[in-house]
Amino acid sequence: MGIVKADMAVSLDGYSAGLDQTLEHPFGPLAGERLHTWMFEYGDAHKAEVDAIVGAGAYIMGRNMFSPGRGQWDLEWKGWWGDNPPYHGPVYILTHHARDPIPMEGGTTFHFVTDGIESALEQARAAAGDQDVAIAGGASTVQQYLAAGLLDEMHLHIAPIILGGGERLLENVGDPKLEPVEATGSPAATHLIYRVVR
Amino acid sequence: MGIVKADMAVSLDGYSAGLDQTLEHPFGPLAGERLHTWMFEYGDAHKAEVDAIVGAGAYIMGRNMFSPGRGQWDLEWKGWWGDNPPYHGPVYILTHHARDPIPMEGGTTFHFVTDGIESALEQARAAAGDQDVAIAGGASTVQQYLAAGLLDEMHLHIAPIILGGGERLLENVGDPKLEPVEATGSPAATHLIYRVVR
Numbered sequence A, B: 001m002g003i004v005k006a007d008m009a010v011s012l013d014g015y016s017a018g019l020d021q022t023l024e025h026p027f028g029p030l031a032g033e034r035l036h037t038w039m040f041e042y043g044d045a046h047k048a049e050v051d052a053i054v055g056a057g058a059y060i061m062g063r064n065m066f067s068p069g070r071g072q073w074d075l076e077w078k079g080w081w082g083d084n085p086p087y088h089g090p091v092y093i094l095t096h097h098a099r100d101p102i103p104m105e106g107g108t109t110f111h112f113v114t115d116g117i118e119s120a121l122e123q124a125r126a127a128a129g130d131q132d133v134a135i136a137g138g139a140s141t142v143q144q145y146l147a148a149g150l151l152d153e154m155h156l157h158i159a160p161i162i163l164g165g166g167e168r169l170l171e172n173v174g175d176p177k178l179e180p181v182e183a184t185g186s187p188a189a190t191h192l193i194y195r196v197v198r
Helices: A031-040 A043-053 A117-128 A139-147 B031-040 B043-053 B117-128 B139-147
Strands: A004-011 A015-017 A058-062 A090-094 A109-113 A133-137 A153-159 A177-184 A190-197 B004-011 B015-017 B058-062 B090-094 B109-113 B133-137 B153-159 B177-184 B190-197
Touching (some): A004 A031, A004 A139, A015 A031, A015 A139, A031 A043, A031 A153, A043 A153, A058 A117, A058 A139, A090 A117, A109 A117, A117 A133, A133 A139, A177 B190, A190 B177, B004 B031, B004 B043, B015 B031, B043 B153, B058 B139, B090 B117, B109 B117, B117 B133, B117 B139
Parallel strands (some): A004 A133, A004 A153, A058 A090, A058 A133, A090 A109, B004 B133, B004 B153, B058 B090, B058 B133
Antiparallel strands (some): A153 A190, A177 A190, B004 B015, B177 B190
């Protein structure tokens, strides 16, 4: 069976998104670009990490990562990623508002889960089979899985920037026992892998 | 000429001290031990890092790192480190209250600087000669040197723990340009070195 992992880009001061998130700037103006420079501008040098992020058998994400809207769904909205999202597999979206699944090009299907994080994980595990389940974000979703003891590995991609404000990744998670597994440096980001001991 | 560097132990969520600091627990109960387990329990495995921390030609620290007292000096107080502190060189302590230098065993002398961080750095540089100047802490002192553009390198020793509260290291420092220099993993801590580009 695969593991349950979360891959998150964070600033050196621990923010996974900046202030002032908007439709045009889902991570806040400037912060998104700066948090993901390693991926978008230096992707070749970080191929292993990028491949791993979209190499899971199924994905789980919070509604706010899927959509800028709140409340009832705007049925026109099908995510930030265009017709052919990079997931190429089932993506389970945590929401309070039911919605029919959305099949996209390239094998991605967006499913909407209204009965909580454990149910989403159960469905994702069943769909992933022997492959990993990836908690794709955002911060609040990763926090919930970590706090509930449902995460096996946390992969942090630390951009060498100090944002000074925004959404912190590692708060409201209690005091999980963590074991450093790997630390890899590069000029654009430092990749740290932690195992969550249960 | 040597560089100006700061070595700090931080939790994975960015705290360099926990809550509830007291005389018995200068980093807060439990937090100090957990932040420094890599150094005290696994010192042999981290000899290079530990040697580097006390290998500078001169040191600068904030008053709160030297003493739990505030206001006028208790002249009986000569630091947390006993008769033979680990610095074996001049240590410049930032304070608003003048005090005569205190020569200790083993070559450590505590000097008290009342005219600001630049003056302390000037004195430390002169004393260090070709060797490095180390900003020994605490968080607020490191922040002031980083924000003022006076730091060349920041060495972070990330303990694999989440404290959930305390004194944050990387706040009030503006937006310095940082370059990752080195990332070294171990089971007890991850050591990251950043160069501050000026």
